Amino acid sequence: METYMSICDEIKKRFIRLSRGQRKVAQFVIDNQNIIATHTASDVGKLIGVSESTVIRFCYAMELSGFSELQERIKRDLMGDEERSQSDHPLITKKQEHLLSDVMNRDITSILNTIQLVNEKDFEKSVKWVHEAGFLYVLGFRQSSATANFLTCTLGNYRKHVKQIQHDVENIVQQIGSMDEQSLLFVVALDAVLEDVLTIAKLAKNKNVKIVAITNSSLSPIRDYADIIFTVGAQKQSSAETIIAAHSFTHALVEGMVSQNRKQYTAYKKANAQIESNFLFLEKSKII
Incomplete structure (x- = not known):
């Protein structure tokens, strides 16, 4: 019996063969199926930022008769999802020996999709901003905090003036107060962006701070405040699963920064590591 393949699975299978404009449509379809089902091709094109004809050409590329x-x-597919919503999680019902490959292949797909979605010019501009910024701030609450922590720690290995905004009023006020036009704010928004994150981004924007957002939805409301926005992840992934692609992407950003002046950043990392080593030696001496 032939296994049914959803339209989103078919899109993922053909993704690499699509043009750049068609890939934008493809990712939007994967992320926003309800919008596709209820809007016209013209409306969809406006939401994505492409022409209606690009949307139609995407349909033809998928061997469909039209929109x-x-x-x-x-x-x-949406009706099928509703019928399956009460069933067990697919990973639970699979044989245990397939679980490892299934999960890791999903992570690989998530990273590959992210590669295709990243605008190269925006990436290069972000790398330049990270390198030139006097102060770097990282914002990410709730499920986004893991990636925010990772980005903060990785940046902190190579340069000074890296601060992660903590979820308390005093810290938020202090960090926003120290921001200026020489600052760069990373906003990690891998879950539903709530008012606290948007408020902080708005206040930073009012101080002429450059803002780079990392999100798992092209329609995230953070786009209203970000100078550059990157979408990471794959179809129907939870925030926790998207973290893998987000970590990989932020790692690439840091590596890009280091490549701007490898000698400078490597020297800082070595000096920082030496300080930590001396500190650990002193701590062990106290115990002895």
Whole structure:
């Protein structure tokens, strides 16, 4: 019996063969199936920032007769998802020996999708901003805090003036107060962006701070405040699963910064490591 493949699975299978404009449409379809099912091709094109003809050409590239057939496929898949919503998690019902490869292949797909979605010019500009910024701030609460921690620690290995904004009023006020036009704020928004994150981003924007956002949805409200926004992850992934792609992407950003002046950053990392080593030696001496 032939296994049914959803339209989003078909898109993922053909993703690498699509043009850059069609890939934008593809990712939007994967992330926003309900919008595709209820809006016209023209409306979808405006939301994505491409022409209606690009949306139609994407449908043809997927061997569909047009946008109407895409909507029908999406509606059929959404109905199927509802019917399966009460069933066990797919990983639980699979044989245990397949779990490892299934999970890690999903992570690989998430990273590969992110590579295709990243705008190279925006990436290069962000790397330049990280290198030139006097102060770096990292914001990420709740499920986004893991990536925010990772980015803060990785940046802190190579340079000074890296601060992670903590979720308490006093810390937030202090950090925003020290921001200026020489500052760069990273906003990690891998879950539903709540008012506290948007408020901080708005206040930073009012101080002419450059803002780079990392999110798992192209429609995230953080886009209203970010100078550059990067979308990471893959279809229907939870925030926890998206973290893998986000970590990989932020690692690439840091490596890009280091490449701007490898000698300077490597020297700082060595000096920082030596200080930590001396500190640990003193701590062990006290115990003895």
